Amino acid sequence: MSKPEFDQYAQQYDRLMQEAIPDGLNEDGYFAEYKVALMAQRLSPARPRRILDFGCGAGRGLPFLAQYFPDAELWGYDVSPESLKIAAQRTPDARLFSDWDALGQTRFDAIIAANVFHHIPPDQRRQALEQCRGALADGGQMFLFEHNPYNPATRWVFERCPFDADAEMFSLSEALRLAGEAGFGHTQQGYTLFFPRPLAFLRGLEPMLKRLPLGAQYYVQMEK
Numbered sequence: 001m002s003k004p005e006f007d008q009y010a011q012q013y014d015r016l017m018q019e020a021i022p023d024g025l026n027e028d029g030y031f032a033e034y035k036v037a038l039m040a041q042r043l044s045p046a047r048p049r050r051i052l053d054f055g056c057g058a059g060r061g062l063p064f065l066a067q068y069f070p071d072a073e074l075w076g077y078d079v080s081p082e083s084l085k086i087a088a089q090r091t092p093d094a095r096l097f098s099d100w101d102a103l104g105q106t107r108f109d110a111i112i113a114a115n116v117f118h119h120i121p122p123d124q125r126r127q128a129l130e131q132c133r134g135a136l137a138d139g140g141q142m143f144l145f146e147h148n149p150y151n152p153a154t155r156w157v158f159e160r161c162p163f164d165a166d167a168e169m170f171s172l173s174e175a176l177r178l179a180g181e182a183g184f185g186h187t188q189q190g191y192t193l194f195f196p197r198p199l200a201f202l203r204g205l206e207p208m209l210k211r212l213p214l215g216a217q218y219y220v221q222m223e224k
């Protein structure tokens with residue numbers, strides 16, 4: 001069997017991502033943190049007890065999950081064992097695994113999948129959403145974050161990023177369609193990342209702009 005694609009990028013993941021983004025727009029930590037902050041804000045006042053970072057990779061989101069959900073048990077799943085080794089260094093307390101079957105009857109109150117689905121072949125995305133839905137407790141919430149294929153800056157970065165070479169973007173309309181097919185009932189969505197770093201002072205306005213299909217990324221919140 002061939003090695004998972006991201007095994008080869010695990011050691012250099014952070015550097016490759018930074019190199020793909022022009023200096024003036026690069027905000028490494030912010031890109032990882034804003035997703036978790038948005039998730040925490042949308043879940044509030046609920047306090048999920050067990051959270052899964054689906055496709056956690058090298059674990060860039062895990063320290064923020066630990067920060068925003070200090071009482072939660074954190075789990076991270078990825079098909080790339082080499083990436084999980086880096087994630088374990090970042091967040092030693094997280095329970096990391098690459099064998100989905102080992103999950104057994106464990107269920108999560110919340111799942112986040114950050115920039116994962118464009119790496120899953122289109123004909124396997126519905127199945128991956130079903131997999132996540134199956135791992136949620138009743139009433140559990142899943143947050144999917146993806147690149148907006150219609151944003152030219154996003155597309156420019158996507159085309160320069162070495163580990164996106166085999167990836168295929170996943171539009172919001174397609175994500176909503178597959179969420180319905182995978183059995184998710186109530187879904188909410190919005191575009192994000194409208195303002196680059198020089199205009200960061202305007203970011204407080206982003207929730208009001210969420211219906212504008214101009215943001216660099218989008219989220220879909222799905223309830224089981």
Ligand SMILES: C[S@@+](CC[C@H](N)C(=O)[O-])C[C@H]1O[C@@H](n2cnc3c(N)ncnc32)[C@H](O)[C@@H]1O
Pocket residue numbers: 004005006054055056057058059060061077078079080083113114115116119120128
């Ligand atoms: C761009 S990285 C994102 C990593 C992390 N979520 C982040 O925000 O930094 C995409 C990750 O998705 C993982 N991946 C690809 N296919 C997957 C699948 N079917 N199930 C779980 N993870 C997958 C890859 O191994 C890789 O670590």
